[in-house]
Amino acid sequence: MQILVDTSIWIDFFKKGEKSLKLDDLLVDDRVVINDIILAELIPVLHLKKQFTIIDLLKNVVFYPLAIDWNQIIEWQTMCLNSGINGIGIPDLLITQNAVQNNFPVYSLDKHFRTLSKISGLQLFE
Secondary structure (H helix, E strand, O other), rough: OOOOOOOOHHHHOOOOOOHHHHHHHHHOOOOEEEEEHHHHHHHHHHHHOHHHHHHHHHHOEEEEEOOOOOHHHHHHHHHHHHHHOOOHHHHHHHHHHHHHHHOOOOOOOHHHHHHEEEEEEHOEEO
16 A cells, blocks of 8 residues: 655654654555655755755655645535634645545644544545
């Protein structure tokens, strides 16, 4: 099973945090996927730090394009707001949608995904 690895895990990985070993294993097993949003969050900072080798490596991770269903995004955001859940950003909703559409669990340190899993059918990798 492939895993959509969120920005928060990549940042932890680059800092050699506690989640690094699990991501190491996923990379070795060729189970990691990524999308445009995650790349857009990571690459500018890596570029500023002149981490071009890491950028090239990220661009070689299996990539799944976004097929945005704005009606679904609006529905999920409305459900969150009706439940008193504020602060779920559009990028997290789009990452959730991409994962659900492709049947990938999301690996993340971001608590928003736990919330989104309750309304969207999103699977989490822990």
